[in-house]
Amino acid sequence: MSSNDTANEVDVNRVFIGAGCNRIVNNVSWGASGLVSFGAQNAVSIFCPKTAQILTTLPGHKASVNCTHWLPSTKFAFKAKHLERHYLLSGDTDGVIILWELSLVDKKWRHMLQLPQSHKKGVTCITGIMVSQSEAVFASTSSDGAVHIWEVVFPSIPGGDCKLSCLESLCVGSKAMVALSLAELPGNTNHLVLAMGGLDNKIHLYCGQRTGKFVRACELKGHTDWIRSLDFSLPVCTSGEAISILLVSSSQDKVIRIWKLALRGSSANTQGTYRKEVISLASYIEGPVLVAGSSSYQVSVESLLIGHEDWVYSVQWEPPSTAPSDGVSCQQPSSILSASMDKTMMIWQPEKTTGIWMNVVTVGELSHSALGFYGGHWSPDGRSILAHGYGGAFHLWRNVGVDIDNWQPQKVPSGHFAAVMDISWSRSSDYLLSVSHDQTTRVFAPWKNVASLMGENSWHEVARPQVHGHDINCVTIIQGKGNHRFVSGADEKVARVFEAPLSFLKTLNHGTSQESSFPEDLQVDVQILGANMSALGLSQKPIYVNATRETVERHGNDGLDTLESVPDAVPAVFTEPPIEDQLAWHTLWPESHKLYGHGNELFSLCCDHQGKLVASSCKVYDVFLVAVNLCSN
Template sequence: MNNNKSVEVERVFIGGGCNRIVNNVSWGACGLISFGSQNAVSIFCPQTAKILTTLPGHKASVNCTHWLPNNKFAFKANLWKKQYLLSGDAEGVIILWEYSLAENKWRYVSQLVQSHKKGVTCITSIVISETEAIFASTSSDCVVNVWKIVLPASEADCTVSCLDSLSTGLKPMVTLSLMELPGSTTYLLMAMGGLDNKIHLYCGDRTGQFVRACELKGHTDWIRSLDFSLPVSINGESHNILLVSSSQDKGIRIWKITLCDSVENFDKKKAENSLAYYIKGPVFVAGSFSYQVSLESLVIGHEDWVYSVEWQPPIVKDNNNSYYQPQSILSASMDKTMMIWQPERTTGIWVNVVTVGELSHSALGFYGGHWSPNGNSILAHGYGGSFHLWKNVGDQIHNNWKPQKVPSGHFADVTDIAWGRCGEYLMSVSHDQTTRIFGSWQMEANSKGDDDTWHEIARPQVHGHDINCLAIIQGNKGNHKFVCGADEKVARVFEAPLSFLKTLNHATSRVHDDLQLDVQVLGANMSALGLSQKPIYAQASRDASEKSGNEGFDALETIPDAVPSVLTEPPIEEQLAWHTLWPESHKLYGHGNELFSLCCDHQGKLVASSCKAQSLAVAEIWLWEVGTWKAVGRLQAHSLTVTRMEFSHDDKYLLAVSRDRQLSLFSIDRTDGSDQINYQLVTKQEAHKRIVWACSWNPFGHQFATGSRDKTVKIWAVQKDNSCAQLIMTLPTFKTSVTALSWAGLDRKNNDGVLAVGLESGLIELWSISLRKSEQDLAVLVPKASLIIQFDTFMCHVSPVNRLAWRNAEKNDDSDSMQLASCGADHCVRIFNVSFL
C-alpha cells in the first residue's frame, strides 16, 4: 500500500441492547433516545431505528440517563441550540454531555465534582428557563443531591453547582421527581420514593436548601416511579399539581397537591389535629402559601410490579407561550404490558384506554415506559435488553397503536462474530445466551435513496448457557450452517431453515443459488429447558395449524409454538425472539470443559474446536469433519486454554495461540481421493511474555500476526522447510493489551495488506503491512509497517474489543472500500466502512 494513500472510516452500523435496569432510558425534547449499554451511553433515533453513536467516558456500567430538556419540557426547548444529557453509572459518577443540534456533534462537558459513593439510581430535572435548570440525583448511598445548571447564551461552557445534599437515612431512594409549586415562582417541590414504601416530599427555594414537607403513605411495597404533572385544572380549580406513583405492590396512585390559603391564615398545629388533615391528607407550607396533598385515585390493573409511570408531555397550543397538560398516564410493568390511563369524562374515574405488549411471550417484563415529546409514540425497554416501540397511527377519536422498528442487539459481552460465507450477513454470539444475525435490508434502503440499512434479521439460537465462540461453515456447497460453543462441553451445529433462506432473498434482493426447494425444515421450536432447538417441518407445520389446543403435550412442555415465516421487512423483537430460530442438527461431544474457541477452514471441510483447560490433555484441539461430524483429529501442543485458532487461507496450516504464551502450528494434509486427514505439529514456540489473545493469517501467504496482553503485535513467517515460525517484525508497543486482530489483503502482487488491531481499551487501529521480497534475495521478505489510522473514540468500543473480522479477506480491484466488523465487552456489534482514497 502506498504511504501517500489516505483512509477514511465511516460508521455503518451499531447493534447493542439496553442495560437491564430501571431509569436507564430517556427520551429527549430533540426526539433522540438515550440509554446505557454497558459502560457506554448510546443514542438512537426512533425514526430511522438506528443507534447513531455511543459516548465513551464511564468506567462502570451506566445505570441511568436523563436529557435536559427531556420530553416533558419539549415545549420550552424551541430556542435551544444545544441539548444536554446527564448519565450516571454504577460507581456513582455523573457525566454531563453537550449535543449541538446544528452540527450534530457530541461533546464531553464535565464529570460532576460531588459524585455519589455508590451507584446512581435516578436523575430527574426541571427546566426553569432557557438558561437555567435544576436537577437531582439519588444513589444507593442513601444520599440525594440537588444541582443547578446555568446554560450560557454564548459558546462558553455551562456551569454546574450543587445546591443541597440530603441524607435519606438507612433506606435509599430509587426514584425522584421535581416540580415548581403552583402560585410560587421560586419554590420547588421534590418527591422521592424508595425502599421504605413512603413518598417523601421536600420543598425548597431555587437557591437554598430543601426541607422535609410531609410523607405520603399508602403503598405497601417499594416505590418504583414518581412523576409530577405540570399544573392542571380540575373541576374548575386551577393551581393543582398531580403526582403519580407506582410500586411493587402492583398499584398506581395519583395524588393531588392543591394551593390552599396564604400562611397568614394557616395554623400548622391546628391543621395537623383537624379531621380534614386525616381525611383529605397532609398540609405543608412553602414560602407564603400552604398546600394540601390528597389521594386523588387508586389505579389497579397490572398483574405484576409497576416499574414506571409517566405523564403524557404537555401539548403546545397555537403559540409557544401556552400549553395544556393532558390527563394521560403511561405505565410499564413486569407483567409484559404497557397501559395508558385516562379519567372518564363523566365520572372522573381513571380507566385503562390502551394496552400494548400483552401478546408478547418474549419480553419477560418491562423496566420502563416513555412518551415521545409529541405524545404519538410510546417506548418500553425490557428484561431482554430489548426495545419495544408503538406508534399511534389512528385519528384523534380512534387509537390504533402499531409496533415500529427499533434498534436491537446483545445485552451482555459479545464474544465472537463471523461473516456469512459470501458476506451477506454478520453473525454474533454473546454471554446473553443468544446468537444473532445482522444484515443490510437493501429493498428498504433503495426506497429511501439511502445506503444499506442494517437490522437484526434473525436470532438463530436462544440458549441456556453463555455462548463463547462461533464458526460459520465456509465453502459454496450446501446450506448455511454454523457451529457454536458455550459454557458446556458440547459444540452444537445449526442449519438454516427454509424461512431464513427466503428472508435472506428479500433482504439482499437477489436469489441465492443455495435456496434449495427440497429443504423441508421450515424453522425451529425452543425446548422447555432452552438447550436444544427442535426442527419444524413444512408438512408438520401445516398439520399443526389445522389442530387446536395442546392435546398430548406434557405440561412441562407447554411453551408457545414458533410460527416461522418469511419476512418481507426487518422484523421487530416479538418476531425475532421466537419465530426466527434455526434447528439444531448435531451435537459434538468430546471436550472435557466449556468450549472456548472455534474455527472453520476455507473449503468448509474441517472445524477445529478448543475448550477451557489447565492441563495438556484437556487443552487439545479437536478436528471435526463437516457433514459426518466425526472427530478426525486430536491435536496436542498447549498446556492451557487455546484462545484462538485460524486456518491459513490455502488450508495447509492450522495456527493456534494460547494462555500459555505459546503459539503452535500444525500442517494439515488431505490425501487425494480419500477423506483421510493427516496432521503434524510443525512447531511450538514461545510467542509473547503474556497471554496470547489473537492471531490472523496474511491472505496472500504463510505469514501471520499474533497479539498479546504484553501490548505487542508480532508478525511471523513460516519457514520453507517447516522447521519453525520465524519472527520477522514487531509493531511498536500499544498502550493497552491487544485483544483482537484481523488481516486483510490489499495488493496480492506486492503482498500488501492492512491489519486491524483491537485493544483492551476499546480502540481500533489500522496498520499497513508490506511484506515484499528483497531484490537481492527473493527468498527474503522485507517487512514494513506503519499506522494508517486510529479510529475516533466516539466510533470505538468503550470496553475490550473481543473480535475483529473483515467482510472479505481480500479487496476487489474495482472497489475502493472494505467493511470491518467488530464486537466487544460493551455489548455492541459495530460495522465500519473503510475507504482507501
Template sequence: MSSADVKASASRIFIGAGCNRVVNNVSWGACDLVSFGAQNAVAIFCPKRAQILTTLPGHKATVNCTRWLPCSKFAFEAKNMSRHYLLSGDADGAIMLWELSLIDQKFKHVLQVPEPHKKGVTCIYAILISNRDAIFATTSSDGTSHIYEVVLPMSIEDECAVSLVESISVNAKVMVAISLSELPGSSGKIVVAMGGLDNKIHLYCGDRTGKFIHACEIKGHADWIRSLDFSLPVCIDDESSSLLLVSSAQDRAIRIWKIALRDMASNNERASSIDEINLESYIKGPVLIAGSYSYQISLESLLIGHEDWVYSVEWQPPTFSSTERTSFFQPLSLLSASMDKTMMIWKPEKTTGIWMNVVTVGELSHCALGFYGGHWSPNGDSILAHGYGGSFHHWKNVGTDMDNWKPQRVPSGHFAMVTDIAWARSGEYILSVSHDQTTRVFAPWEQDASLPSWHEIARPQVHGHDISCVTIIKGKGNHRFVSGAEEKVSRVFEAPLSFLKTLNHATSKVYGFPEDGQTDMQILGANMSALGLSQKPIYVQATHAHEVPERTGTDGLDSFETIPDAVPVVLTEPPIEDQLAWHTLWPESHKLYGHGNELYSICCDHEGKLLASSCKAQSAMVAEIWLWQVGSWKAVDRLHSHSLTVTQMEFSHDNKMLLAVSRDRQFSVFLINRTESGEVTHLLLSRQEAHKRIIWTCSWNPFGHEFATGSRDKTVKIWAVKGDSSVKHISTLPQFSSSVTALSWVGLDWGQNSGLLAVGMENGHIALWGLRVGRTKGAEAPVVSLSLAAQLDPLMCHVSTVNRLTWRSSEEEDSRTLQLASCGADQCVRVFEISIN
C-alpha cells in the same frame, strides 16, 4: 516503503447493542432522540430510523440511568434551543454531562458532575426552570440524594456550569425514584418527591439556593415505590393552582395525588359539603407548607390493572392548546409499564372523571419478560418500552379518527458481552454470539431504501448457556454455523428455508434454495423443546416448501394447525422483537462431544472441510485441540501442544497450516495433512514462547505464511514460517497503549503483497496498520514494511475490550473500500467502512 505507507479513513455503518437491564436507564429527549446505557457506554438512537447513531465513552462502570435535559416533557420549551444536554449516571456514582449540537448533530463531553455519589446512581430527574436555568436531582444507593443547578450557556462561547445545591441524607431509607417540580403560586419554591424501600413518598421543599427541608410523607403504597412523576401545573380557571403527582410501586398499584393550594382545597370542601359525596371527592392527605403557602395533598385516584410490579409511570408531554398555538396544557393522560409485559395508557372518563385504562399494548409478547420502563415521544403519538431481555418495544398511534397503536421497528442487539462474530461466506450478513445466551444475524436490508440500513434479521440460537465462540462453515452448500458455549458440546446449525427466503427479501439476491428432488421433506424452521437446549427442526412437504408464510414486520403471527408454537415465517421487512425471538430459530443438526471443559475457541478452514475447537484448560491434557470433519462431524485428530487454554486458532489461507495461541504465552503452528480417503494427520512445525504475557489473538497474512500475534503485553509481533519448517520473528509493531485483544489481517494487493492489519485493544480502541511483506530469493526471512494507516476515532470505537475483529470477505479484488466488523465487552456489534486513500 511506498506500498506499506497506506492511509485509510473509517466511517461507521452500523451499531447493534441492547439496553442495560436496569430501571431508569432510558430517556426520550425533546430532540426526539432516545438515550440508554449499553454496558459502560451511553448509546443514542433515532426512533424514526430505528438505528443507533453513536455511543459516548467516558464511564468506567455500567451506566445505570440517563436523562435528557430537556426531556420530552419540556419539548414545548425547547423550540428555540440550539443545544440539548444529556445526563448519565453509573454504578460507581459518577455523573456525566454531554452536549448535543442540533446544527451538526454532534455530541461532546462537557464535564463530570462535581461531588459524585459514593455508590451507584439509581435515578436522575431534570426540569427546565427557564431558558437559562435547569435543576436536576439524583438518588443513589449510598443513602443520599443530590440536587444540582445547571446554568445553560447563552452564547456559543459559553460553557455549562453545574453546582451542587443540596445533599439530602436519607440514610437507611434507600431511595430509587425521584421527581421535581416548581410549586404553583409560590415563586421560586421547588418540591422534590422521593420514594424507595420504605413504601412512603417523601416530599422536600426548598428553592434554587438549597435549604431543602423534609415537608411531609405520603402513605398509601404497600410495597417499594418504583417511579414518581410530577405533571406540569394543571390550570383551573386560568390559574395554575394545583399539581398532580403519580406514583407506582411493586404493590401493582398506581396512585395519583393532587397537591392543591390550601385556599382552593377549602373552597372545594365547602362546595362538596352542599352536594352529596361522589367519586370525585378526595381522600385527605397531609398538608405541605412552602414558605407562606400551604398545599393540601389528597388522593385523586387509585389505578388497578397491572398484574405485576409497575416499574414506571409518566405523564404525557404537554401539547399545544387547540385554541392558541402559543399556550400549552397538561393532558390528563398517563403511561405505565409493568413486569406483566404490558404498557397501559390511562385517562379519566369525560362524564364521571374515573381514570380508565384506554390502551394496552404488549400483552401478546412471548419474549419481553416484562418491561423496566415506558416513555412518551415529545408529541405524544409514540410510546417506547425497554424490557428485561435488553430489548426495545415501540408503538406508534397511526389512527386518524381513533387510536390505532402499531408496533414499530427498533434497534436491537445483545444485552451482555459479545464474545465472537463471523461474516457469512459471501459477506451477506454477520453472525454474533454473546453471554446473553443468544446468536444473532445482522444484515443490511437493501430493499428498505436507497441507502440500506442494517437490522437484526434472525436469532438462530436461543440457548441456556453463555455462548463463547462461533464459526461459519465455509465452502459450498447451505448456510451453516457451529457455536460453542459454557458447556462441553459444540452445536451445529443449518439455515432453514424461512431464513433463506428472508435473506432473498433483504438482499434482492437468490440464495441456496434446495434443489428439486433432493429430498421429500424440507426444513421450514425450528422449535425450542420445552425441557432442553436443543432446537428441533420443523418440516414441511417439499411440494409446499416454497409456500412458507410471508409476514411483514408488524403483522399478527398466525399459527398453523400442523406447525407447533414457534411458526417460522419469511420476513418481507425488518422484524420486530417478537418475531426475532419466536420465529427465526435455526434447527440444530449435530452435537460434537469430546472436550472436557466449556468451549472457548472454534474455527473452520477456508474450504469448509475441517473444524478446530478448544476449551478452557489448566493442564496439557485438557488443552488439546480437536479436529472435526465437516459433514460426518467425526473427530478426526487431536493436537497436543499447549498447557493452558488455547485462546484463538486460525487456518492459513491455503488450509495447509493451523495456528494456535494460548494463555501459556506460546503459539503453535501445525502442518495439516489430508489424504484422499479423508484421513487427517498433523505435524507440529513450531512452538515458541512469543510474548511476556497471555497471547489473546492471531491472524494469518492472506497472501502467504506470515502471521501476527497480539498479547496482553501490549505488543503485536509478525512471524514468518520459513521453507525449512521453522518460524522466525521478523517484526514488532510499536507498543500499544493497552493490551492487544483482537487482530485481523486483510489483503489489499496480491502483486505488492500488501495488506491491512486491524488491531483491537482492551480499552476499546481500534488501529489499522499497513503491512507489506517483501520476499527476496535467498533471503533468510521476508522483510516487513510497517505504517500506521488509521487510528479510529474513540467515539466510533468500543468503550471496553474488543473481543474480535473480522474483515468482510469481498469478491472484488483490489477493492479500495472494505468493511470491518468488531464486537466487544460493551455489548456492541459494530461495522465500519474503511476507505483506502
C-alpha cells in the same frame, strides 16, 4: 506525506451499531430532541426512533451505566422549540454522573463535565426540570442514601462552559430512595417540590427555594411495597390560573396512585368539597398540608389505578404536544403511561362523564420468554410509546389511527445486552453472526429499501438463530447448503451445529441482497421451515415445511403460556426487518448435530478456508484441538 501514501489512504466509515439496553430501571430517557438515550454496559448509546438505528455511543464511564436523563426531556419539549443544544445526564454504578452536550446544528456530541461531588455507590435515578431555556435544576439519588440537588446554567455561546452549583445534599438514611421527581409549585414559582420514594414504602416531599435550602415538608403513605417511579405533572390550569399539580406514583404493590397538591384558598378546594358531598365515588381523601414559604398546599388522593398483575416499574404523564398559548402555562394532558413486569404497558385516562380513571390502551410482549418491562416512555408528540425489558430489548408502538386509536409495533434497534464473545461473517458476506454471554446468537444484515440517515442500506437484526441455556462463547460459519451453517460453543462440553431454515433463506434473499445468494432451485431441497425451542432452552427441534399445524392451533386455542407448555413457533418470511417478538421466537434455526469429545467448557472455534474442518478448544491446557469433518450435506 508522500503522493504514494495519499493514494493508499483508506476511508473508514461506521455503518452499524448494535447494542442492548442494560436491564435496570431508569436507564432509558426520551428527550425533546426526539432521540432516545440508554446505557449499554459502560457506554451511553443514542438511537433515533424514526430510523431504528443507534447513531452513536458516548464513552466516558468506567462502570456500567444505570440511568440517563435528557435536559429538556419530553415533558419540556414545548420549551425547546428554538434550542440549538440539548443536554444529557448519565450516572453509573460507581456513583459518577456525566453531563453531555448535543449540538443539533452539526449533530456533534461534547463531554461537558463530570459532577465534582460523586455518590459513594451506584446512581439509581436522575430527574430534572427546565426552569428556563438556559437553566435547569436536577436531582440524583443513590443507594448510598444521599440525594444531591444541582442547578446548571447552560452556555449562551457554542463551546462555552456550564455553570454548575450544588443547591442541597440530603441524607435520607439507610433505606435508600430509588425514584425522584421535581416540579415548580403552582402559584409560587420561586419554590420547588421534590418527591422521593424508595425502600420504606413512603413518598417524601421536600420543598426548597430556587437557591436551595430544601426541607422535608411531609410524607405520603398508602403504598405497601417499594416505590418504583414518581412523576409530577405540569401545573393544572383552571380558568387560566395554575392552582394545582398532580403526582403519579407506582409501586411493587402493583398499584398506581395519583396525588393532588392544590393551592389552599383557591377554587380547587371549593370544587373538591362540593364534589365530596355530591359524588362520593369521585371524592378524594385529604392528606397532609405542604407548606412552601407563604403558600400552603392541600395534599389529597385523587385516584387509585388498579389493573397491572405485577410490579409497576414506571409511570409517566403524557407530555403536552402543543406550546402554551399564553407563553407561561401549558395544559397537562390527562393521560398516564405505565409499564409493568406483567409484560404490559397501559395508558390510563379519566372517563369523560364520571372522571374515573380507566385503562384505555394495553400493549405488551406475548412471547413466553419475555419477563416484563423495566420502563415506559412517551415520545415528544405523544403518538409513540417505548418500553425496555428484561432481555435488553426495546419495544416501540405508534398510534397510526386517525379518528380512533390504533397502536402498531414499530422497528427498533437491537443488540446483545451482555458481552459479545465472538463474531463471524457468512461465507457469502451477506450477514454477520455474533454470539454473546446473553445466551443468544444473532444475525445482523443490511436491509435494502430501508434508508438510514446516511442514505445507504440500514443494518438490522434479521434473525436470532439460537437462544440457549448457557453463555455462548464462540462461533464459526462452515460450509453447507447455500453456505448457511454454523457451529457454536458455550459453557458446556458440546459444540452444536445449526442449519439455516427455508424461512431465513427467503427472508435473506428478499431483504438483504439484490441478487439471490441461494437460488430458488436450491431452496426447493430445504424441507425445514424453522425451529422450535424446548422448555429447557437447550435444543431446537426442526419444523418441516409440510408439518401439521395441529400443535400450533392447540396452543393458540388454549392460550397457555407457561414453562410447562411452550407454544410452537410460527416461522415466516419477513418483508421488513422483524421486531423483537418475532426475533425471539420465530427466527430460530434447527439444530442438526452435536459434537462431543471435550471434557470442559468450550471457549474457541474456527474452521478452515474451505469450511470443511472445524477446530475447537476447551478450558484444559493439554487438550486444545479437535477436528471434525462436516463437509457432507
